[in-house]
Amino acid sequence: MRVAMVTGVSSGIGRVTALELGRRGFHLVGAGRSADRTMPVVEQIRSAGGSAEYLELDLMRLSSCLDAARRFVESGRTLELLVNNAAVGGTRGITPDGFEIHFGVNHLGHFMLTMGLGDSIRDGARIVQVTSAAHFNADGIDFERVRERTKSLFGWKEYGTSKLANMLFVRELAKRAPRLHVYGVHPGMTDTNIIPKIAKPFLRGRLFTVEQGADTVIWCATSDEVADQSGLYYRRRESRPPSDAALDDVLANRLWEQSETWCLETGLDSEGP
Numbered sequence: 001m002r003v004a005m006v007t008g009v010s011s012g013i014g015r016v017t018a019l020e021l022g023r024r025g026f027h028l029v030g031a032g033r034s035a036d037r038t039m040p041v042v043e044q045i046r047s048a049g050g051s052a053e054y055l056e057l058d059l060m061r062l063s064s065c066l067d068a069a070r071r072f073v074e075s076g077r078t079l080e081l082l083v084n085n086a087a088v089g090g091t092r093g094i095t096p097d098g099f100e101i102h103f104g105v106n107h108l109g110h111f112m113l114t115m116g117l118g119d120s121i122r123d124g125a126r127i128v129q130v131t132s133a134a135h136f137n138a139d140g141i142d143f144e145r146v147r148e149r150t151k152s153l154f155g156w157k158e159y160g161t162s163k164l165a166n167m168l169f170v171r172e173l174a175k176r177a178p179r180l181h182v183y184g185v186h187p188g189m190t191d192t193n194i195i196p197k198i199a200k201p202f203l204r205g206r207l208f209t210v211e212q213g214a215d216t217v218i219w220c221a222t223s224d225e226v227a228d229q230s231g232l233y234y235r236r237r238e239s240r241p242p243s244d245a246a247l248d249d250v251l252a253n254r255l256w257e258q259s260e261t262w263c264l265e266t267g268l269d270s271e272g273p
């Protein structure tokens with residue numbers, strides 16, 4: 001059975017993506033930090049005749065990301081699809097490992113998970129990284145600032161930086177692992193928990209439903225139309241140019257090298273996919 005792992009399936013775009021992949025015959029590994037919030041999705045897939053399991057993963061903790069990857073590797077299975085979907089947005093803080101919370105969860109946690117999975121991600125597999133058009137708001141990565149508590153009032157500046165990191169990761173991983181297909185997806189402004197409640201009345205009529213938001217994620221995960229592509233940025237089922245900063249190869253390489261160093265310091269012992 002083809003195995004797909006999706007992070008952050010407890011709500012929003014990840015939940016719809018997981019349900020659809022389960023419906024399409026994947027065995028779904030729903031990775032999240034809360035069994036209470038994730039098991040209902042696992043049960044929903046099972047009760048519709050599909051196959052699914054919960055994998056504990058707290059992206060805020062690099063050790064948890066490594067443990068999750070190791071547990072999957074030790075199961076002896078291979079992954080056909082990895083959807084790095086989970087994220088925080090519009091919050092403030094610092095992770096237990098000392099990273100700005102958006103950078104730590106949205107970028108570095110997924111970096112550790114993907115590296116830890118290593119060659120259990122099989123040849124020809126797809127990795128879909130959910131990024132955001134918010135990456136256009138960041139013109140670079142300040143490697144000092146990503147090690148400090150959130151500075152901006154609501155954290156949206158740091159969210160943009162983390163989403164730039166996601167897009168740089170897509171391009172660099174596509175370059176370093178030509179055996180894989182890697183896609184960066186902006187789902188569109190979607191009515192999920194990440195949109196602040198206070199903003200929703202002002203966005204009425206302009207937000208995608210969760211099904212619309214998940215559409216391009218599922219399309220990149222499964223469509224024959226993108227089967228030969230890698231390293232590109234998509235919105236509304238089309239590849240589009242990402243920001244100039246996202247096209248900076250020197251920055252992409254530096255982010256990779258620095259992220260790898262941080263992960264090696266926290267126990268990573270795999271050379272990645």
Ligand SMILES: NC(=O)c1ccc[n+]([C@@H]2O[C@H](COP(=O)([O-])OP(=O)(O)OC[C@H]3O[C@@H](n4cnc5c(N)ncnc54)[C@H](OP(=O)(O)O)[C@@H]3O)[C@@H](O)[C@H]2O)c1
Pocket residue numbers: 007008009010011012013014031032033034037057058059060084085086087088089105130131132133186187188189190191192193194195213
């Ligand atoms: N909605 C939009 O308008 C929009 C626009 C552009 C991009 N995106 C992107 O779309 C993706 C999905 O977001 P969404 O809109 O569906 O938001 P959401 O409903 O808030 O879902 C976020 C998911 O991430 C999980 N998560 C958060 N922190 C985590 C952690 N430390 N460890 C593991 N899982 C964690 C949440 O799980 P818990 O239940 O444990 O909190 C939840 O399942 C994100 O990458 C986001 O950046 C969304």
